[in-house]
Amino acid sequence: MSGAVTGSGEALLRVEGLKVHFPIRGGVFGRPKRWVHAVDDVSLSIRTGETVALVGESGCGKTTTGQAVLGMTTPSAGRVLFDGVDVHAAQGDERRMIRRDIQIIFQDPFASLNPNMKVGESIAEPLLIHTDMSAAARRTEAESLLERVGLRASHYDRLPDQFSGGQRQRIVIARALALRPRLIVCDEPVSALDVSVRSQIMNLLMELQAEFGLAYLFISHDLSVVRHLSDSVAVMYLGHIVEEGPSEAVFFNPTHPYTEALLSAIPYPDPAYQATRRRIVLSGDLPDPSDPPAGCPFVSRCPIARGDCAAGPPALEPVAGAEPAHTVACFYRGKGGAAPAG
Amino acid sequence: MSVTARAPTEEAPLTVRDLSVHIEGAPVVDGVTLDVRAGETVALVGESGCGKSMTALAVMGLLPPAAHVDGGTIRINGSDTTRQAEHAMQRLRGDKIAMIFQEPVSSLNPLMRVGAQIVEALLSHRRIDQQAARRAAIEMIDRVGIPDPETRFRQYPFELSGGMCQRVMIAIALICEPAILIADEPTTALDVTIQAQILDLMRALTDETGTALLLITHDMGVVADMADRVAVMYAGRIVETAPARALFARQRHPYTRLLLGTIPKVEGQGRTLLPTIEGVVPDMRELPVGCRFHPRCPLAGPRCRQEAPPLAAAPDDPAHESACWFADRVGEIA
Numbered sequence: 001m002s003g004a005v006t007g008s009g010e011a012l013l014r015v016e017g018l019k020v021h022f023p024i025r026g027g028v029f030g031r032p033k034r035w036v037h038a039v040d041d042v043s044l045s046i047r048t049g050e051t052v053a054l055v056g057e058s059g060c061g062k063t064t065t066g067q068a069v070l071g072m073t074t075p076s077a078g079r080v081l082f083d084g085v086d087v088h089a090a091q092g093d094e095r096r097m098i099r100r101d102i103q104i105i106f107q108d109p110f111a112s113l114n115p116n117m118k119v120g121e122s123i124a125e126p127l128l129i130h131t132d133m134s135a136a137a138r139r140t141e142a143e144s145l146l147e148r149v150g151l152r153a154s155h156y157d158r159l160p161d162q163f164s165g166g167q168r169q170r171i172v173i174a175r176a177l178a179l180r181p182r183l184i185v186c187d188e189p190v191s192a193l194d195v196s197v198r199s200q201i202m203n204l205l206m207e208l209q210a211e212f213g214l215a216y217l218f219i220s221h222d223l224s225v226v227r228h229l230s231d232s233v234a235v236m237y238l239g240h241i242v243e244e245g246p247s248e249a250v251f252f253n254p255t256h257p258y259t260e261a262l263l264s265a266i267p268y269p270d271p272a273y274q275a276t277r278r279r280i281v282l283s284g285d286l287p288d289p290s291d292p293p294a295g296c297p298f299v300s301r302c303p304i305a306r307g308d309c310a311a312g313p314p315a316l317e318p319v320a321g322a323e324p325a326h327t328v329a330c331f332y333r334g335k336g337g338a339a340p341a342g
Numbered sequence: 343m344s345v346t347a348r349a350p351t352e353e354a355p356l357t358v359r360d361l362s363v364h365i366e367g368a369p370v371v372d373g374v375t376l377d378v379r380a381g382e383t384v385a386l387v388g389e390s391g392c393g394k395s396m397t398a399l400a401v402m403g404l405l406p407p408a409a410h411v412d413g414g415t416i417r418i419n420g421s422d423t424t425r426q427a428e429h430a431m432q433r434l435r436g437d438k439i440a441m442i443f444q445e446p447v448s449s450l451n452p453l454m455r456v457g458a459q460i461v462e463a464l465l466s467h468r469r470i471d472q473q474a475a476r477r478a479a480i481e482m483i484d485r486v487g488i489p490d491p492e493t494r495f496r497q498y499p500f501e502l503s504g505g506m507c508q509r510v511m512i513a514i515a516l517i518c519e520p521a522i523l524i525a526d527e528p529t530t531a532l533d534v535t536i537q538a539q540i541l542d543l544m545r546a547l548t549d550e551t552g553t554a555l556l557l558i559t560h561d562m563g564v565v566a567d568m569a570d571r572v573a574v575m576y577a578g579r580i581v582e583t584a585p586a587r588a589l590f591a592r593q594r595h596p597y598t599r600l601l602l603g604t605i606p607k608v609e610g611q612g613r614t615l616l617p618t619i620e621g622v623v624p625d626m627r628e629l630p631v632g633c634r635f636h637p638r639c640p641l642a643g644p645r646c647r648q649e650a651p652p653l654a655a656a657p658d659d660p661a662h663e664s665a666c667w668f669a670d671r672v673g674e675i676a
Contacts, residue, residue: 057533058504164622165390194389194623195560199604199616206615221533228606228616247612265538266608267563271586274566281542282535285503 011045012215013069013183017078018042020064024290036290038064040239040297041078048182049209051216053226053247055262056236059286062219065236066185069217070104082183100130103176107188109168113160119171120146120156126178145174149204166197173204180212187219202228223266227251232325235259238289238297241316245326255319255328258298296331304332353420354379355521355554356401356439361414363393363400368626370396370409372578375653378522378554383545385557385569385586389601391623392575394558398524401556402441403431419521437467440515444527446507450499456510457483457495463514482513487543505536512543519551526558541567562605566590571661574598577624577634580653584662592673594656594664596639599675617676633667640675641668 020039023032039061046052054062067073069080071087080087082102085094106112113122124142127133133141143153149170160168169189176184189205190198206229208214220226226233227247234244235256243256254260261280268274282301287293293300295310302309309331316327320336328334356378363371371393378384386394399405401416403423415422419438423431435441443449451459460479464470470478476495483491486509499507508528515523525544529537545568548555557568565572565586573583574595582595593599603617621638624630632649636642645667656662656669666672 057535166622195562195601196389196604196619199606200618202606203615203618206613223534224606224608224610227608227610227612228614230612251608251612261535263608265534267538267541267561267567268609269562269566269602269605269607270590271566271569272590274563279538281538283539285505285536286533 010047012048012083013046013217014081015042015044015065015069015078016081018065018068018075018080019077020061020068020073021076034290037239037292038289039068039075042234042236042239042241043078044234044241044244046183046215046217048215049213050232051209051218051230053218053220053230053233054236055220055223055226055233057221057262057286059238059289060236061239062236063187066104066187066217066219069183070102070185071098096130100179101182102185103179103181103183104185104187105169105172105176105189107191109165109172109192110160112172113168115160117159118157119160119163122160123171123175123178126175130179141178142174145177146171148177148208149174150200164197166193166201169193169197169201170204173201173208177208177212181214183215183217185217185219188221189218190225191220191222198225205229223251223263235262238287238292240297240313240329242298242330243326243328244316245319246323249319249322249326253319253322253326255322255326255334256298256330257302257304257333261303296329306332352380353417354382355419356556357415357417358397358401359415359417361397361400361416362412363396363405363409364412365396365406365409365626369578369629370626371400373414374575374580375414376556376573376580376583378556380521380554381548381552382570383548383555383557383568385559385565385572386575387559387562387565387572388575389560389623391577391626393578394575395526397575398441398526398556398558402435402439402524403428404435404441433467436463436515436520437518438520439522439524440518440520441524441526442508442511442515442528444530446511446531447499447504449511450507452499455496455498456502457497460510460513460517464517467518478517479513482517483510485547486510486513486516487539488513503536504532505539508532508536508540509543512540512547516547516551516553520553522554522556523548524556524558527560528557529564530559530561537564544568562602574601577629578626579634579665581635581666582664583653584659584664588659588662592662594662594669594672595635595666596641596668596672596675597635598664599672633665641666641671643667 018039021035021037024034026033056062068075090098120142123145124138127138146155190201230247232246233250234241237258243259254263261282264280284301287300295312296314299305299309314329314331316329318324319326319328319334354377358376361374374397388394411424416424457479461475464475480491480495483494488494488509529540569586572586572589573580576597582598600619630637633646633651636646651665651667653663653665
């Protein structure tokens with residue numbers, strides 16, 4: 001089991017041994033023929049005011065993990081605890097508390113706003129559902145949220161199609177803030193935005209975090225964005241966390257061969273430097289998640305794989321000589337001593 | 343790179359001169375001049391709506407119905423295609439000039455086997471028999487790095503991953519050995535490890551064949567990795583153009599400088615605020631007078647609000663051009 005949180009009392013969110021398996025149905029009675037192991041034994045924890053990033057490529061299970069945190073998908077095994085309350089078992093007041101305290105920001109600001117609803121009403125709607133504020137108070141609150149995210153109070157009565165992508169993402173952020181949540185799941189919040197707009201929204205997210213003491217579960221495929229925003233990082237591959245630790249540790253001392261390849265694959269915006277970098281180009285594609293390789297999930301693409309890597313999945317263990325929070329799931333890396341080179 | 347491998351007198355396979363495209367009165371491409379020489383990769387960069395894709399579509403003769411070329415020339419292998427009939431352009435497309443798009447999966451015909459799509463591209467321009475075309479297609483599948491080409495030849499696009507589909511698109515584009523390849527955000531929809539594979543493949547194939555590559559992208563990392571020369575577009579115009587290393591080393595337009603500053607870097611400092619560019623891209627129907635970047639520019643002065651600056655060469659580097667009245671002061675921007 002990974003993510004053995006020291007002083008677990010302070011964790012706002014704890015994900016313990018989470019598994020999410022989706023059935024592929026077939027045959028006459030629609031019985032599950034196979035299972036897609038979307039998330040396989042993922043553990044992590046987030047403290048108040050902290051940003052934990054989940055990074056990985058399409059199909060690695062990062063979004064499904066985020067959905068399980070939000071209670072949008074049911075785990076096959078494991079638990080998600082928010083402030084000590086099991087997100088998937090909560091009833092009544094506890095359930096309402098969770099619905100208020102965990103919010104989400106999606107990737108596509110065009111698809112996540114109702115095109116026929118005034119943007120101010122979209123922002124005020126959570127207040128209508130979860131509070132007994134008067135209509136006038138809700139409007140005042142929505143207007144002040146619009147201003148807080150860098151728009152104008154007078155934008156309240158406009159429809160989404162009058163805004164650019166970056167402005168819509170600001171509106172989505174304002175809506176997520178309306179109930180003063182404690183945790184926001186950010187699923188690729190800047191991936192659909194232009195470069196110059198992306199930096200504006202990243203800065204806004206960091207400012208709001210400091211102001212409201214927010215915790216972020218930040219889901220992204222973009223390591224350079226993650227590098228800028230996160231305190232700690234979990235790298236996912238095929239449903240497993242293969243490496244995790246403080247952001248500095250993972251970025252400056254990448255230990256898992258996949259993390260290394262992922263970092264080396266990002267082209268650096270400087271041709272002179274880019275020409276001199278050691279790059280690891282992985283061969284092949286991600287394996288079919290309904291038919292994962294036996295043993296280490298990365299074995300089929302790993303440049304240092306050996307025969308015994310197929311024996312069983314490696315556990316997340318502390319990287320030798322690094323800080324204890326830096327863990328890696330590899331039979332050969334992070335052991336100290338004679339680790340094979342790439 | 344083989345930038346200067348050919349005699350300088352030989353005309354570049356693609357030359358665009360003063361190209362302008364309007365959509366409902368909005369000048370979405372305004373006076374774009376661009377050469378892509380044999381064996382060279384030129385990156386056209388900018389944010390959404392800057393006109394980079396419209397420039398590419400104009401070159402391909404594939405502009406949407408609302409868009410019209412209303413000035414300038416596009417010469418492909420020496421002949422001006424803005425004056426040619428559609429059937430002549432059809433003969434060129436896929437033969438002398440080819441294009442690959444951002445979404446490989448939706449760019450392929452889902453009901454047709456991938457091999458047949460490559461064969462079709464070849465047979466529409468070459469008089470060869472089916473068997474020879476089939477052999478050429480299988481060889482091409484192999485060259486774009488798809489394992490087991492005979493099997494893949496018979497498969498449908500849904501049986502292939504996104505990265506494989508982009509390899510098939512590249513195979514279709516290169517089967518007739520075009521002089522010019524236009525790649526519009528070819529790796530934007532792909533994961534970063536697959537992007538690295540596709541960029542390597544494009545580099546290897548264009549080096550091998552001497553194909554002129556016009557790469558349209560918003561990603562400065564991809565530009566740094568691939569381009570010999572760069573042209574930066576803003577609001578329909580090229581604002582700066584230079585050899586890639588010169589452009590990254592020193593910017594002579596404030597937009598380029600600010601744009602590079604806003605990029606989060608994986609090897610940079612964590613948990614710090616990023617530089618931003620004030621304001622938003624202008625509405626193409628209500629463009630600012632003078633320099634189109636002046637409302638967002640920290641260097642803007644009275645002249646910038648009245649007169650649009652022309653592209654002018656740097657005093658010490660004739661290949662480095664920018665359209666800024668204060669090009670020499672761009673380095674002052676933090």
